[in-house]
Amino acid sequence: MATAGAGPLIGPGARKERPFRWMAGERPSASCYLDERTFRLCCQLFLQHSVTIQDGWSWEEIKVADEGFMRKTVLIPVRSDTSHHQDVCSVHTGNTESLTEELQADVEDEAAGVQSVCESPVVLRYEYHVVYSSSYQIPVLYFRVSTLDGRSLSLEEVWSNVHPNYRQRLRQEPWDTLTQQEHPLLGQPFFMLHPCRTEEFMKPALDLAQTQHKRLNYIVTWLSVVGPVVGLDVPLSYITAVSAPD
Template identity: 30%
Template sequence: MDGSGTITWETFLENAESFLRVSDKLLDGWTFHGEKDVPGQAYLARQAKIFIPIDDGMVNSAEATDDWCEELGSVLQEDPFVGASSPESPLITEHHILWSLSYSVPVLYFNAWKSDFSGMNVVSVEEVQKYLHHLDLKYTELSQAIHPIVGTPFLFLHPCMSHELLRNTAKSKNQLVSWLSSVAPAAFHLNLNTEYYKLT
């Protein structure tokens, strides 16, 4: 699909390469994976470890609170440098930026794990939606699907709204960054350094 509100694979690659140069300067951790010669078969990726308060909106039910307190308790017992009063727990986040062959727009996939290890204690769609609701965001097109390249379940922001976002940023020198700045707040702990905005 070509036309207003879309970008070509070639434009996606050019924008992504500029994005990566800034990431390398910032030591921000973004990398490119896959086959750049095959449209839609390469993607930008970044994994980060952060610490979040136990009451970060991720934990809203009594059952979830008990699970997280138990999990945090085991972390505290194993690490003599973490004080018993520490109200935080590790969270691994992973964000992938793909290009949709069907829609000709970027698509954001992401996962998070409430542990020090990818794949352990994965964050659910419901928890992320509660977290996003807690931030009072209006984006509701969050789903879970099999990642089209790596083949494992990921959360993703449906690309249906991306056409409008790309139309509104048609004059941007880097539409990938302009689009990403619009969707990042709904992607669960995806924070962009302001240096990226200089590309637009």
Template identity: 35%
Template sequence: MSLGVISEEECFGFMEDFVQRSKKSSEPWDLMEHGGKLYIYLKSWKVLSNQKDHSKVSDNSSDRISEPVETETDHTICSDEFSNACILFEYYVIYSESYSVPVLYFNVYNSNGGLVSLSDVWDLVPAHYKERLEENRWTFITQSEHPYLGRPYYQLHPCHTATLMKDVTSMTSSNACSNYLLSWLSAVGPVVLLSLPLTLASDT
């Protein structure tokens, strides 16, 4: 681990520990298995405050294809002032044998199942992380096929993970939290709006 890389076995161990820790949080991760390989995933819905649904902006082509069915307004329906737009973040952590590090895959969806573009995602990244996004080299994002689902996902490219983690693990004192995934995700997560609750790090 001193070189920033971990073995598959170590990684699976961290995944199990990570999922166990997250069970208590409001966003528990799930441990999955595919062909003997473990991976973890999280679905997280986020409200876009004061924003319209991304999918709600453009197209009104569907309006033309059908006549409204109910013309009279239903006064038992709560008005739509409460319906905020929200988007779905889907994260996967999968071990990469060729890089010997975990890899983060993610997609962001509108409510209609359409993908939110990367640039729109980055518009949502808080300003103080944006600097990091531009400065840091390990946050490069590419699109590739999800190794198990076979669908395209964005991927935080793994080629800088080891370098980053080498520094992190060398700084970590013996009594601090020692889950590799936790250290790594809390470092790279914010640039893709993945924030981990602090409670994950507590050992109790």
């Protein structure tokens, strides 16, 4: 997708919208629908601001299917709590009472160095995709996580890196449940935040904007809510700089 000065986003070969089916069999309010054309226009405005502030978002086009999605890769440091590091720490910080003073001093110096390594953050690569769901008629956040040497994290490891403030709610309530699914456009395993209750937080925001006669960009509002759950922050400047498409 082009950014500043981009042309039309919907080509003549764009797919037709399939019938909408909600998770519980109930249709959400019409204000919560997002057709694919509006999704692309919202993304275009979002990407224009991303270029301005150098936020790293891009548009990935699947030319064969005439589809696409927004993409961003972020390096995020997290505290390492692997059993290997724990074992190393326990070995080097054990009882030193039986050692001579000189040897004990050497061991304590080494332990301090190992402890520093154990407490140092591990850097993970998060790749986020904002994909339009024609079945839900709303955007869905897909992502995958790997170490810098290319090892993909398991679902359990991803759960462990979700902020505690969100983790308890995600486990207790079905909205935005963190699961592993096949990417609808790439056919590869990704994690996703299930969109079955997006209406619960989007409808109040959309209704308020309509009441106050304010222009609200769906992607900005939605991503500001779901992104932080999995470590993706949306700068506040998007809210003031990115308007709804005409």
